[in-house]
Each structure stands twice: as structure tokens, then as C-alpha cells.
Amino acid sequence: MSAPFHGAGRGNPLRGLGEERPPGAAIDWKVIRRVLAYSRPYAAKRNFIFVLTAVRALQKPALAWSIAAIINGPVTRGDYRLTVIETLGFVGLLAFTAVIFHLRQRNQLELGEAVIHDLRNDVFGNLQRMPLAWFHKTKLGRILSRVITDIESVRRGMQQVFFFSILLLGQMLGSAALMLYYNRVLFLLLLGVGPVIWLTSRYFHPRLSRLSRAAAESSSRLTGNLAESVRGMRVIQGFTRQRRGEDIFEGYVNKLAGDNVALASESALYVPLLDLSSQFFIAAMLVVGGYGALHGFAGMEVGSLIAFFFLPALFFQSLQQLGNLYTQTVTSMAGAERVFRLIDLKPEWSDAPEAGDLPDPRETAGSRPPPGARxxxxxxxxxxxxxxxxxxxxxxxxxxxxxxxxxxxxxxxxxxxxxxxxxxxxxxxxxxxxxxxxxxxxxxxxxxxxTGIVFQTNFLFTGTVRENIRFGLPSATDADVNDAARQLDCLDLLESLPQGLDTEVGEGGASLSLGQRQLVCFARALLANPxxxxxxxxxxxxxxxxxxxxxxxxxxxxxxxxxxxxxxxxxxxxxxxxxxxxxxxxxxxxxxxRELLARRGKYHDLYRQFVFAGLAGETTPAPDAKPAGAGSI
Structure with missing residues (x-):
């Protein structure tokens, strides 16, 4: 009895490509850390972006501070010359802000693309290692959804969410620090709004997380149905089942639309509630701050009051944008979870660690044809x-x-x-x-x-006839390709194509007949010299x-x-x-x-069924004779 093979799979090999797990924590920091780990090879660029983000986060609070300083200083004293000088400094700060914005955006996009490039390669690399059994059991649309839709969601998370969230948090902290510096009373009003915002977020975040995952799953199912329908279009049209296909597809579309509407509705309720909380604070600040500026209460100055109109607006605007980003964060994180499940997916079996190479006599003999294997x-x-x-x-x-x-x-x-x-x-x-x-x-x-394989229905890759034949041996020259086709007595047939062996085969070989595709596959197998x-x-x-x-x-x-x-x-x-x-x-x-026909057993029955019945439509030889090539079995 043979030993158990290495890596025997247990359980469902498709775990991670089906239903999502119930959302536990609203944000899974392990997933976020794993995404960020892909930025380690680009640490210099990543750290530079962190510096730019920190500078950018302080720029808007600095602009508000500059306005307050100009009004409380030279404007209040009537010093026109100093007012002009400080205003020019303010304009310089605006220009510096634009430069930082450009540098941050460009480097952020470059880092995101580099990370997604590596992530895509890891996903495809693991797909290449999965056995055929896995592909037979897994819907193509699900795979495409992971490789395209979910990775694109991760890209948006890296480029549009992660660093922008840090920027918004920095703006909030900078604004809060300046407000505390200018007036503690008004800052205490701001803290009074905090519990309302916290309770609102605590209520909505789990709901948004659940709805986001449901929408992502519906999108994956829609993609799977679309891919399946396109591949089976000949059958759908042949049996005139277009209406049934439309009904099934419409069901997936309606489910996705319903999930997206539910997510948008929940978000549309969450964001205005955050905005309403900020407006209550602005109204309270206007009353208290205006009274303080008019009566000298709590050391309030006019410039500080004006800054307080900028700073709370910046604070709550950043908070509101963080609320908007939360939905995108959960969506990106859900996509990353599914992508990492695909990367972590283990095949039902794999080569044993001690497995070795099969000795190849072609490397020494170089014969064509090579010695066969037992x-x-x-x-x-x-x-x-x-x-x-x-x-x-x-x-x-x-x-x-x-x-x-x-x-x-x-x-x-x-x-x-x-x-x-x-x-x-x-x-x-x-x-x-x-x-x-x-x-x-x-x-x-x-x-x-x-090993060389020619199936009944073979796959041709997008490219030319020559490139598809050379797939069997990438190092082969044009002369080698021509020689393989010549040995199979099909070179003239392939050269009769519109551009000869440089004819584009189309997707899946669609521009060639079934017979022409098969000839290409025979030549491909022969060129590999298996x-x-x-x-x-x-x-x-x-x-x-x-x-x-x-x-x-x-x-x-x-x-x-x-x-x-x-x-x-x-x-x-x-x-x-x-x-x-x-x-x-x-x-x-x-x-x-001849021996099997003489026994008149199962083979003889198959012979009579397919030859004597005339199903092949070919000349029928005598049952005890060796036919010259007619008939089917």
C-alpha cells in the first residue's frame, strides 16, 4: 500500500471563495497590516509619503493660524506694511501647500500601483499552483472577481483611503490643538459634541460593515453568472433559453442593486447625522464666541473668532470625510480579505517536499524522438x-x-x-x-x-499560429516551428491561412476552424518533443x-x-x-x-455498435479483418 500523499486536503477546498464570514470587528487590523506589509519593498517612498502627509495635514490649520495672526496683529494695530508682508507669507504658504499636494498625490499613486502589482502577481502565482481539480470546482466568475474587482478595491484603499485617513486625522488634531490654544471655553463646547459623534459611529459602523460585505458578495456572484453565461452562450441560444438567462441575471442584478441601495441609504443617514452634530457646535460657538469677542469674555479676539470659524469647519469636515471613508475602508478591507484567502488557499494536494525530478534522457541524448518512458x-x-x-x-x-x-x-x-x-x-x-x-x-x-497532450477540445492563446505552436517549446526558432508542422504534413495548410503562420488565432482560436486548431495543437505537442x-x-x-x-x-x-x-x-x-x-x-x-475481435467480447460489441450500425458513415470491414482505417469505436 502506498503512503499517503503530501498535503491531502481536508474540508472544502473552496473556502474563502464563497460566502463571507460574519463581520466581527468593524475593522480587521490584521488585514490592514498585511496590506501595508506589501509596501515594505518600497519603504523609502512610503516613508516619504508619510512625511508629505504629515506636512499636508498641518497646512490647513497653519493657514487658519496665519489669518488669525494677521488680523490680531498688524491689521488690529493698523500696520499696513506688515499686513502686506504677512499676507505675502500667507500666499507663499498657499503655494507650498500646492507643491506638497502634487508630490503626495504622485508618490501615493505610484506606491499604490507598485503594491497592487505585487499583490496581483502573488494571486496569479498561487492560482498557477492550484491543481486542476480546484479549477473544475470553482466558478470562473468568482476567480475573476477576486483577481480584478477585489484587487481593484484594495488599490483604491491604498491610494485613496489609507493616507487620506491619516491626513484627515492630522487635520483634526491640528485644528483641535489650535482651538485649545485660542480658547478653552469654545474647545470644551467641541468636546461636548464628542459623545454624540461616538454613539452615532458605534451604531452605524457594524451596520455599514455588514452591508458592505453583502454588496461585495453580490457583485462577485453577478460576475460569476456573467462569465458562465458568456461561456455557455452557444447552449443558451441553441436551446432558446435567452429569456431564462435574462431572468437569472436580472435576479443577481436586483440583489446587487438592493444591497448597494441599502448600503447607500445607511451611509446617507450616517453622514448627515455627523454633519448635524457639527452644525450644532457651530451655532453654539457663534453665540458664545460672538459674545466673548464683543465683551472681552474669556480673552476672545476678533482674529481668534474668525479662526474658530475655519478650524471647527476643518475639524468637522475632516470628521465627516472620515465617516464617508469608513464605508470605502470596509469595502477595501472586505476585498483584501477575499484576496488574501485566495493567496492563502492551499491545494488539496501538492508535491511532497522530498519530491525530485524525473531524469530526462533528452538532456544528454538530445534525440528526436526521445526514448519513451515506462x-x-x-x-x-x-x-x-x-x-x-x-x-x-x-x-x-x-x-x-x-x-x-x-x-x-x-x-x-x-x-x-x-x-x-x-x-x-x-x-x-x-x-x-x-x-x-x-x-x-x-x-x-x-x-x-x-509530457505532451492533445485534447479533443484544445485551448489556443491570443496571438499568432506560430506563437501558439512555439508554446510547446519557447526556445524554438521559426525553422523549428516550420519543421514540426512539416513533419505532420500540415505546413501547407497552415501557410494557406491569410497571413500564414503569422495569422492571429483570435480569442480561444476563434478565427480558426476546429480542424485547424487541432493541427496547431498537434504541432505544439510535437515541438515539445515529449x-x-x-x-x-x-x-x-x-x-x-x-x-x-x-x-x-x-x-x-x-x-x-x-x-x-x-x-x-x-x-x-x-x-x-x-x-x-x-x-x-x-x-x-x-x-x-485482431485478438479482441476474435474474443467476441466487449470490444467486439463496441465494434459492431459503431461500425456495423454505420454510425460513422464509413466503409465497414469484416469483423475478423484488420480494417484499413475506416469506422469509429
């Missing part, structure tokens, strides 16, 4: 859900250079065997060995570098004319390589050295084409 399955059982096995007691051995064909009805386990050979999944029990080494002891990247070749129904999307050209090239592609072929077309199967017949996850027959 692939063995020993008592392998497997299930995508461990409680529901799809493969049972699979035993097979593919020797170097041998071609194995896997046949059986849909759902019989053919693609599951392919997934195990490629280490996209690990067996539930049993062992898969490559060149005698258990697959758990091999680094996935090392195995994948020696030791293990996987053809998973690779010719089913190719038209008969193109397939005829490919069939004699396949012998060159398969030569010397250990190949696993999943196919329905008989022309591909009969060339296999060994055929495995699967039924309900078990190997029920094995042998070559």
Missing part, C-alpha cells in the same frame, strides 16, 4: 470524490515506445486514467509509476516537461480529409514515445500496440485489435 498502474483506484470511485483496481504497463489505446463508452474512466498519468490528480489508492518511480515522489513540473504523449480524442474534431493527412503523420509522432490514445475513430485504435477496454471504471479486456 508507465505502470498498480492496483489503482481513483475518485474525484473519494467516496465515489470512478476507477477500480487498474493495472497496466506501457513500455517505452509503446502505444496504448483506451476505449469504452463515455464515463468508463478513459480520461481519468489520462489525468492520473499526467499527475493532474493523485490516485485514491494504489500506485502510478513513471520509469519505476512512484508518481508522488516526482515533481509535477518535471513530469509535465516530458517522452510521454497523450492523445485524448485528438482527431475527433478533425474532418476526414485532414484526418487522412494526419494518420500517416501520427506514426511519426508516436514513434519512440510512450503514448496513450483515447479515441473513437477505428483508424487510430487499430494502430495501437495494445488496447484496453474499459467499462464502469474497470479494465474488462486487453489485447490488440
Amino acid at each position: 508507465v505502470e498502474f498498480r492496483n489503482v483506484c481513483f475518485g474525484y470524490d473519494p467516496a465515489r470511485l470512478v476507477l477500480h483496481d487498474i493495472n497496466l504497463a506501457a513500455t517505452p515506445g509503446q502505444t496504448l489505446a483506451l476505449v469504452g463508452h463515455t464515463g468508463s474512466g478513459k480520461s481519468s486514467i489520462i489525468n492520473l498519468v499526467c499527475k493532474f490528480y493523485l490516485p485514491t489508492t494504489g500506485e502510478v509509476l513513471i520509469d519505476g518511480r512512484e508518481i508522488r515522489t516526482l515533481r509535477s513540473a518535471s513530469l509535465h516537461r516530458q 517522452r510521454i504523449l497523450i492523445l485524448d480524442e485528438a482527431t475527433s474534431a478533425v474532418d476526414p480529409v485532414t484526418e487522412h493527412r494526419l494518420q500517416h503523420a501520427l506514426s511519426r509522432l508516436l514513434s519512440g514515445r510512450t503514448s496513450f490514445v483515447v479515441a473513437h475513430r477505428l483508424s487510430t485504435i487499430v494502430r495501437a500496440d495494445h488496447i484496453l477496454v474499459l467499462d464502469q471504471g474497470r479494465i474488462v479486456e486487453r489485447g490488440n485489435h
Whole structure:
């Protein structure tokens, strides 16, 4: 029995991409500290911004102090010359304020972009490490929402919220200090408003936090539905289910709109209440301060009274803006929480720490084709859900250079065997060995570098035909690319495209036919010069004319390589050295084409079903004869 594989997942692998946790504390300082940790590589710029922010925070209180000093000093004494000089100093302070504003904004934006650049790379890097099983279980829209929407929310938090909050707090402290300096009585009036503001904030902050998270979750679900609908548009239109799709999408839109309205309504109530508290203070200050200035009460001077109109306005304006920023802060923090959950997400399994590289004879021999690998399955059982096995007691051995064909009805386990050979999944029990080494002891990247895959439906990246072929070997020259296509006897077909091999394939290869896409994928696999070749129904999307050209090239592609072929077309199967017949996850027959027909078992039944019934629309050979390439199975 094999040892448990490293990192076996427990629980739901999608935690962190679904519903949000109930909001506990209104602000999670751990999340904020973690976001700020991304600014450490840019500490010099960050510290410079802190200095600029501190200077900027004191500038507006300094302007109010300058006005009071001018009025209480030279204006009151009637000294015109000194009034002009101090006014020029005031203008200089305004110019200095503008310079500081520009420097702070520019550096703040640069720091935010640098932080988000690193955060995006970390997110994408972790996505690259997740196994295929995770992508099969996770909605594309949820992933896009985390990588785009939530990271954009973090960017706004870094650029527009964090340093601006420090600025507003600095302005509040500077204003409060000057008010205390000018008149303690009026400052005590200000403190009287504090409990009202504190109680208001204590009531609204948890509510705003909950509503913000709900709106973010609704946005994520809307993005997921949109991505799913776009990918499935052919099915939607083919079954004329546009109306149903619109109804479902409208439900998500209405939910998001309702959550946004609820959040905006709560915020629209919170901010005016803060503003109302400040207006009560202004009214009280006008009465008390005006009386003091007229009657010399509490040492109030005219300039100080005028400053008191600026300073409380600045104080409460900053407080009100902080109230507005609170909603943005919670939104950004909720986005950061989801982003970090994606970064922290652990795969259900990963390469063991002691895993090593699969020795690659291509590095020394440099042969084309390279020597194939020996692939063995020993008592392998497997299930995508461990409680529901799809493969049972699979035993097979593919020797170097041998071609194995896997046949059986849909759902019989053919693609599951392919997934195990490629280490996209690990067996539930049993062992898969490559060149005698258990697959758990091999680094996935090392195995994948020696494996070439052509699926029934292949993915092409945005770019040219040449670039997509070169994806199999980035170091390949144009001559290497042309040679790979020439070996497959498809160079002339690809060169007949509008711009030849420099033709843009479009998104997902949309500008090419299915057959042309498949030819590109065959050439891509050949260029990689793999030791293990996987053809998973690779010719089913190719038209008969193109397939005829490919069939004699396949012998060159398969030569010397250990190949696993999943196919329905008989022309591909009969060339296999060994055929495995699967039924309900078990190997029920094995042998070559002639042997299996002679046994008149499951393979013979499949043969009669697909060939004698004429489903392939091709010439039917005698059941005991080796056909020349007709029929499907």
C-alpha cells in the first residue's frame, strides 16, 4: 500500500471563495497590516509619503493660524506694511501647500500601483499552483472577481483611503490643538459634541460593515453568472433559453442593486447625522464666541473668532470625510480579505517536499524522438470524490515506445486514467509509476516537461499560429516551428491561412476552424518533443480529409514515445500496440485489435455498435479483418 500523499486536503477546498464570514470587528487590523506589509519593498517612498502627509495635514490649520495672526496683529494695530508682508507669507504658504499636494498625490499613486502589482502577481502565482481539480470546482466568475474587482478595491484603499485617513486625522488634531490654544471655553463646547459623534459611529459602523460585505458578495456572484453565461452562450441560444438567462441575471442584478441601495441609504443617514452634530457646535460657538469677542469674555479676539470659524469647519469636515471613508475602508478591507484567502488557499494536494525530478534522457541524448518512458498502474483506484470511485483496481504497463489505446463508452474512466498519468490528480489508492518511480515522489513540473497532450477540445492563446505552436517549446526558432508542422504534413495548410503562420488565432482560436486548431495543437505537442504523449480524442474534431493527412503523420509522432490514445475513430485504435477496454471504471479486456475481435467480447460489441450500425458513415470491414482505417469505436 502506498503512503499517503503530501498535503491531502481536508474540508472544502473552496473556502474563502464563497460566502463571507460574519463581520466581527468593524475593522480587521490584521488585514490592514498585511496590506501595508506589501509596501515594505518600497519603504523609502512610503516613508516619504508619510512625511508629505504629515506636512499636508498641518497646512490647513497653519493657514487658519496665519489669518488669525494677521488680523490680531498688524491689521488690529493698523500696520499696513506688515499686513502686506504677512499676507505675502500667507500666499507663499498657499503655494507650498500646492507643491506638497502634487508630490503626495504622485508618490501615493505610484506606491499604490507598485503594491497592487505585487499583490496581483502573488494571486496569479498561487492560482498557477492550484491543481486542476480546484479549477473544475470553482466558478470562473468568482476567480475573476477576486483577481480584478477585489484587487481593484484594495488599490483604491491604498491610494485613496489609507493616507487620506491619516491626513484627515492630522487635520483634526491640528485644528483641535489650535482651538485649545485660542480658547478653552469654545474647545470644551467641541468636546461636548464628542459623545454624540461616538454613539452615532458605534451604531452605524457594524451596520455599514455588514452591508458592505453583502454588496461585495453580490457583485462577485453577478460576475460569476456573467462569465458562465458568456461561456455557455452557444447552449443558451441553441436551446432558446435567452429569456431564462435574462431572468437569472436580472435576479443577481436586483440583489446587487438592493444591497448597494441599502448600503447607500445607511451611509446617507450616517453622514448627515455627523454633519448635524457639527452644525450644532457651530451655532453654539457663534453665540458664545460672538459674545466673548464683543465683551472681552474669556480673552476672545476678533482674529481668534474668525479662526474658530475655519478650524471647527476643518475639524468637522475632516470628521465627516472620515465617516464617508469608513464605508470605502470596509469595502477595501472586505476585498483584501477575499484576496488574501485566495493567496492563502492551499491545494488539496501538492508535491511532497522530498519530491525530485524525473531524469530526462533528452538532456544528454538530445534525440528526436526521445526514448519513451515506462508507465505502470498498480492496483489503482481513483475518485474525484473519494467516496465515489470512478476507477477500480487498474493495472497496466506501457513500455517505452509503446502505444496504448483506451476505449469504452463515455464515463468508463478513459480520461481519468489520462489525468492520473499526467499527475493532474493523485490516485485514491494504489500506485502510478513513471520509469519505476512512484508518481508522488516526482515533481509535477518535471513530469509535465516530458509530457505532451492533445485534447479533443484544445485551448489556443491570443496571438499568432506560430506563437501558439512555439508554446510547446519557447526556445524554438521559426525553422523549428516550420519543421514540426512539416513533419505532420500540415505546413501547407497552415501557410494557406491569410497571413500564414503569422495569422492571429483570435480569442480561444476563434478565427480558426476546429480542424485547424487541432493541427496547431498537434504541432505544439510535437515541438515539445515529449517522452510521454497523450492523445485524448485528438482527431475527433478533425474532418476526414485532414484526418487522412494526419494518420500517416501520427506514426511519426508516436514513434519512440510512450503514448496513450483515447479515441473513437477505428483508424487510430487499430494502430495501437495494445488496447484496453474499459467499462464502469474497470479494465474488462486487453489485447490488440485482431485478438479482441476474435474474443467476441466487449470490444467486439463496441465494434459492431459503431461500425456495423454505420454510425460513422464509413466503409465497414469484416469483423475478423484488420480494417484499413475506416469506422469509429
